[in-house]
Amino acid sequence: MNKVIEIRDCSAAYGENKVLDRVSLVVEKGEFVVMIGPSGCGKTTLLKMMNGLVVPSEGEVAVNGERLEECNLSAMRRRIGYAVQGARLFPHMTVEDNICYVPGLEKKMLPEEKKMLTEKMMELVQLPGELKRRFPRQLSGGQKQRVGIARAMAANPDILLMDEPFGAVDEITRRGLQEELSALQKKTGITIVFITHDIGEAFRLGSRILVMKEGGIWQEGTKEELQRNPRDEFVKRLLGG
């Protein structure tokens, strides 16, 4: 048992509006946890708690055994990959500079180091190397998403947080990306927490699926467990559609 992420009784609110209500969750090393649920269920908030972008109003979060409120948050985040919908690449940087962004925050990188890292990462996410001098606006949606994943993984993190990373690409590209991510996870043993609103994607990727509703974890389990024992109509409908 190796607890990588621990959320203990965490709540969060935006003004009056409570989005998470005393949620607890433990993610273990090497897990591929997928969160699914309707918009406003608090899944993005829960994910952002894991890298300190959202600070819980009560409860505490620990990553790799360190409590976020006590650690150097920037340094901690560099060891946690983060990829979001639409990739949100830095538009003023080339593909190479985007990919090398996180390692470059720690120390100034030499051109050869950048070149080597970029080549390695681009191969990992299956991007042709000649794209490395391009700017984000010169890439297709799928290519941007791959660069986003390469950027998230460049500093060799042991955790990867992904907020609907494939939400903005077409179905065929998405299937390809899912397969590659799956293979990547098996190869590297990285721990992934992944948000989607597509149940097919959740089934294909997740070693554990969290169904979220109304600011809490409504039901969790493997694909088979959920299908065999849906908690109620809500879960049944989610699985069905």
Add this chain to the structure above:
Amino acid sequence: MQLIQILWDRRDFFLTCLLEHIRISLTAVVCAGILGILIGVFISRHKKAAGAALGVINVIYTVPSISLLGFLIPFTGIGDKTAIIALTVYGLLPIVRNTYTGLANVDAGILEVAEGLGADRRQILFGIRFPLALPVIISGFRNMVVMIIAMGGIASFIGAGGLGAAIYRGITTYNMSLTAAGSVLIALLALLSDWLLSLVEKAVNRRYGIEQSN
């Protein structure tokens, strides 16, 4: 023709005026540029101060330039120094406003991703926020430069040098072509500077992979 004639006949005088004008404007541009960007960065971080600071700068902007010069004389006397201070103060508005707007309008989602990836405040400001705001800041800078050069014409009313001296002398001696020549040179200087800065702007946009807008 008359204009060219007078420019040629009194070329030494005009050259002195032109160099003076460039010196005074350039000093004011550097002062207003540095000060304006610092204020812009500051108020983009302290949103509460932004309204007040922009308000004050707006009000100063509405003070007629000739009276601003008048107000300054008791404190800083007459001459170049007062002119540079007045031009700096006037130049602040476009650069502060554009720095602020540019920094404030950077896509919040991109800033959040940078933070989530582990960039600290300084790294976000200099690595993400400032470069992304740069096109807007540069266009404010262009406005500022043109304004300072044009406004520099009145500096000679308080005894400073520059092409205003030609205009002023032309007015007081009923020599229209002298006034016209001074004005034309100011306009040319402003246009030339604007054009040079537009080249800088294009180079920066190319460097940062931003689509050319004009």
